[in-house]
Amino acid sequence: MNARVDLPQAREVCPTTTRRLIGEGALLVDVRERAEVAQVAFDVPDLVVMPLSEFEQRFAELPRDRELVMVCQVGARSLKATYFLMYQGYTRVANMEGGINKWASKGFPIKGARAGASTPAAVSGCCGTAAPASAAATSCCEPAPGANTASGACCSPAAAGSGSCC
Amino acid sequence: MDIKVLGTGCANCKATIALIDQIAKAKGVAVTLEKVEELRDIMGYGVMSTPGVVIDGKVVHAGGVPSRDKIEQWLTA
Numbered sequence: 361m362n363a364r365v366d367l368p369q370a371r372e373v374c375p376t377t378t379r380r381l382i383g384e385g386a387l388l389v390d391v392r393e394r395a396e397v398a399q400v401a402f403d404v405p406d407l408v409v410m411p412l413s414e415f416e417q418r419f420a421e422l423p424r425d426r427e428l429v430m431v432c433q434v435g436a437r438s439l440k441a442t443y444f445l446m447y448q449g450y451t452r453v454a455n456m457e458g459g460i461n462k463w464a465s466k467g468f469p470i471k472g473a474r475a476g477a478s479t480p481a482a483v484s485g486c487c488g489t490a491a492p493a494s495a496a497a498t499s500c501c502e503p504a505p506g507a508n509t510a511s512g513a514c515c516s517p518a519a520a521g522s523g524s525c526c
Numbered sequence: 527m528d529i530k531v532l533g534t535g536c537a538n539c540k541a542t543i544a545l546i547d548q549i550a551k552a553k554g555v556a557v558t559l560e561k562v563e564e565l566r567d568i569m570g571y572g573v574m575s576t577p578g579v580v581i582d583g584k585v586v587h588a589g590g591v592p593s594r595d596k597i598e599q600w601l602t603a
Binding site (some may be wrong): 362364365366367369370412415416439440443444446447448 | 565566569570571572573574580583585
């Protein structure tokens with residue numbers, strides 16, 4: 361089945377860098393479930409919605425020759441998707457730390473039913489907290505011990521369909 | 527038999543380890559059971575759904591706690 365690959369540490373970029381990369385032609389890939397995206401979404405010209413629950417089946421739709429920035433609610437699911445793409449041989453991929461929570465807290469463009477409120481709480485999802493101050497322990501799941509990135513997602517992609525921020 | 531359980535420490539991952547340990551002991555099969563909890567290491571096997579189970583380097587299961595029958599089959603190899 362799956363051969364083991366020694367993966368390097370995933371590239372992580374902040375929302376500000378993400379905006380710059382988008383300006384340079386990068387594609388934003390939102391791995392939240394569709395119900396979450398309907399509530400609030402990134403308002404950028406080039407965006408693909410590919411829920412984590414569909415990711416394994418659809419990832420090949422993503423271009424290999426273009427910079428990809430993976431995003432989600434807090435940066436946990438998108439980190440998993442980032443590593444998955446790296447496992448599949450993608451080299452031009454990075455995770456946006458902090459997710460749409462951090463993006464919105466910086467006043468960057470969002471749209472959707474909940475976009476009217478400007479506070480981070482409006483886009484904080486199931487955790488109901490403001491955008492995290494640090495990159496660590498931003499997931500509502502048990503944090504991975506020794507993790508030095510915004511990881512800790514313990515849920516399977518199917519579980520993410522329940523609207524959790526995992 | 528080298529068995530690795532991939533998962534970041536959620537309840538299903540703990541249940542999987544406990545179940546494998548219990549069945550291995552009951553059958554008297556010698557196994558080295560190891561937890562792989564770092565996301566980067568887990569994803570090194572390309573496993574999106576955890577818990578995952580790797581036996582002697584091969585991924586045999588991904589997603590949810592494996593059934594008792596399945597574990598018994600692995601340990602009967």
